[in-house]
Amino acid sequence: MSTNTQAVTTGAPTEAPPGRKAELSEGARAERRLGFMLIAPAVIVMLAVTAYPIVYAIYLSLERYNLAQPQDTKFIGFANYGAVLSSSYWWQALEVTVIITVFSVAITLVLGMLLAFVLHRTIFTRGLVRTVSLIPYGIVTVAAAYSWQYAWTPSQGYLSAAFNNSAPLTSQVEAIIVIIVAEIWKTTPFMGLLLLAGLSLVPEDLLKAAKVDGATAWQRFTKIMLPLMKPAILVALLFRTLDSFRIFDNIFILTQGSHGTGSVSILGYDNLFNALNLGIGSTISILIFICVAIIAVIFILGFGTAAPGSDIGRR
Amino acid sequence: MATYTPRQAAGWATANLVVVVLALIPVLWLVSLSFKTPAAVLDPSLWPAAWTGGNYGGILTSSQFLRPLLNSIGIGLISTLISVVLASMAAYAVARLRFPGKSVLIGMALLIAMFPLIALVTPLFTIERALGLFNTWPGLIIPYVAFGLPLGIYTLSAFFREIPWELEKAAKVDGATPFQAFIRVIAPLAAPGMVTTAILVFLACWNDFLLAISFTSTIASRTAPAAMQYFSGGSVFTVPTGPIAAAAVVITIPIIIFVLFFQRRIVAGLTSGAVKG
Numbered sequence: 001m002s003t004n005t006q007a008v009t010t011g012a013p014t015e016a017p018p019g020r021k022a023e024l025s026e027g028a029r030a031e032r033r034l035g036f037m038l039i040a041p042a043v044i045v046m047l048a049v050t051a052y053p054i055v056y057a058i059y060l061s062l063e064r065y066n067l068a069q070p071q072d073t074k075f076i077g078f079a080n081y082g083a084v085l086s087s088s089y090w091w092q093a094l095e096v097t098v099i100i101t102v103f104s105v106a107i108t109l110v111l112g113m114l115l116a117f118v119l120h121r122t123i124f125t126r127g128l129v130r131t132v133s134l135i136p137y138g139i140v141t142v143a144a145a146y147s148w149q150y151a152w153t154p155s156q157g158y159l160s161a162a163f164n165n166s167a168p169l170t171s172q173v174e175a176i177i178v179i180i181v182a183e184i185w186k187t188t189p190f191m192g193l194l195l196l197a198g199l200s201l202v203p204e205d206l207l208k209a210a211k212v213d214g215a216t217a218w219q220r221f222t223k224i225m226l227p228l229m230k231p232a233i234l235v236a237l238l239f240r241t242l243d244s245f246r247i248f249d250n251i252f253i254l255t256q257g258s259h260g261t262g263s264v265s266i267l268g269y270d271n272l273f274n275a276l277n278l279g280i281g282s283t284i285s286i287l288i289f290i291c292v293a294i295i296a297v298i299f300i301l302g303f304g305t306a307a308p309g310s311d312i313g314r315r
Numbered sequence: 316m317a318t319y320t321p322r323q324a325a326g327w328a329t330a331n332l333v334v335v336v337l338a339l340i341p342v343l344w345l346v347s348l349s350f351k352t353p354a355a356v357l358d359p360s361l362w363p364a365a366w367t368g369g370n371y372g373g374i375l376t377s378s379q380f381l382r383p384l385l386n387s388i389g390i391g392l393i394s395t396l397i398s399v400v401l402a403s404m405a406a407y408a409v410a411r412l413r414f415p416g417k418s419v420l421i422g423m424a425l426l427i428a429m430f431p432l433i434a435l436v437t438p439l440f441t442i443e444r445a446l447g448l449f450n451t452w453p454g455l456i457i458p459y460v461a462f463g464l465p466l467g468i469y470t471l472s473a474f475f476r477e478i479p480w481e482l483e484k485a486a487k488v489d490g491a492t493p494f495q496a497f498i499r500v501i502a503p504l505a506a507p508g509m510v511t512t513a514i515l516v517f518l519a520c521w522n523d524f525l526l527a528i529s530f531t532s533t534i535a536s537r538t539a540p541a542a543m544q545y546f547s548g549g550s551v552f553t554v555p556t557g558p559i560a561a562a563a564v565v566i567t568i569p570i571i572i573f574v575l576f577f578q579r580r581i582v583a584g585l586t587s588g589a590v591k592g
Contacts, residue, residue, distance in 0.1 A: 035412040131574055143566055
């Protein structure tokens with residue numbers, strides 16, 4: 001609560017509009033002033049928790065700084081970046097992260113589309129199906145991850161028992177598959193609901209007309225639905241890709257990153273809390289930030305994804 | 316509306332059943348584990364061979380779980396309250412007022428919503444230690460508010476655009492200032508959107524794990540998801556599987572209640588900011 005009031009009192013005056021726009025009417029100026037006052041607290045909190053730390057992380061990433069040897073702290077330029085980028089740990093973590101992201105997002109897209117169709121076409125039990133499918137979305141990731149972990153524990157879990165008492169979490173490829181399955185289970189409802197919203201924008205008459213003209217179900221899907229749903233699909237993909245790239249909870253519970261299953265987020269966490277290396281940890285943070293920025297730019301420039309919310313206020 | 320042949324109806328019914336089963340089995344497995352006796356845990360069947368309430372009794376009398384549960388509720392509620400109030404103010408400005416820099420605000424919110432959290436953990440850890448915020452409630456509330464705000468600003472500005480704004484004009488004609496028009500007329504109309512936003516923000520705080528394990532060190536501020544891993548090897552519990560499963564079920568119950576009562580609102584909130592025609 002203290003941050004709230006503090007932000008309001010310190011923030012509002014500095015954000016006041018400049019007085020040079022003399023041509024603005026009294027009402028317009030009052031509106032501007034109110035606008036700035038209303039957004040100031042939110043802007044200050046968001047900047048304080050994200051922008052400032054990122055700048056600080058850039059600074060830390062240029063230092064040799066280990067909490068175990070604080071007296072040895074020293075500015076070393078880009079040496080940390082050299083160390084991380086020439087380390088096989090970074091590249092393996094990046095590879096694992098990319099594999100998990102690509103597979104989980106691609107499969108979630110297909111399953112989410114199927115779920116959207118089921119929710120769209122179901123008449124009698126739509127409420128029930130929608131309620132139930134929201135549970136994976138809402139459940140605490142850690143709770144779900146424990147469920148998967150125990151399910152795959154040999155001589156204890158139902159899935160392990162169903163697969164010949166196997167122990168998939170102890171081998172790299174199988175553990176990554178289990179992690180991907182856990183991700184898919186958790187995120188398919190979110191994808192399905194976003195796609196359902198896009199699906200409801202497709203006019204039913206258009207589909208009927210196409211059917212009368214002899215279009216097959218597949219043609220109706222690819223020629224009518226997909227083009228109309230493209231904005232919804234791209235936004236959902238952008239959200240899911242960036243979200244999946246920062247995967248942490250599932251891996252932390254399922255494998256702790258052992259057997260070569262650690263993502264870049266796990267690597268960053270380990271460098272901070274196990275190695276206590278703030279310099280290297282910050283370097284990894286900055287590199288992840290750059291990766292995420294690249295993904296966002298590819299989506300927005302390459303696929304023409306409209307930034308969600310970009311049309312706010314235009315209507 | 317649409318009518319189906321029996322064959323089609325059977326097909327959709329099967330699809331529904333598959334969805335329900337796939338969504339529920341991992342949850343039911345947790346429930347089953349939470350009622351198994353330590354010996355029965357070693358039996359992989361979904362139906363417990365021997366039932367016990369001991370796992371729940373154990374965690375619900377242990378401060379190792381109760382205190383984190385209290386932290387989760389308190390930190391979640393306070394973060395949600397602050398986020399919704401600040402986001403409502405900003406979303407009102409975005410939806411209704413003319414002022415420069417609006418697109419910058421929206422762009423910034425998008426950037427933060429998609430931010431790789433781990434990139435902030437190292438610098439925030441250092442900053443929080445320096446400010447004495449490490450392992451305190453505010454140490455988690457402040458970042459939760461910051462990450463609740465983009466979600467709140469999106470969802471609320473979508474809701475605010477649907478409000479009949481003639482009422483606001485009428486209030487102004489009657490002599491209300493813009494601020495009075497906001498508090499007296501618009502805020503009550505905006506309440507449903509604010510409830511939706513509050514649910515989504517609370518779920519996000521309730522769900523967080525990375526920040527919770529990074530910025531806490533004792534049960535003084537550790538939240539429930541972060542506390543569960545410390546059950547293992549504790550002398551209180553012989554086998555941690557049952558207690559962890561019981562704790563997982565306990566922290567899932569609020570989610571199920573929210574979903575049952577507010578499913579329409581949650582769906583509306585999830586899709587409002589992201590998909591527009």
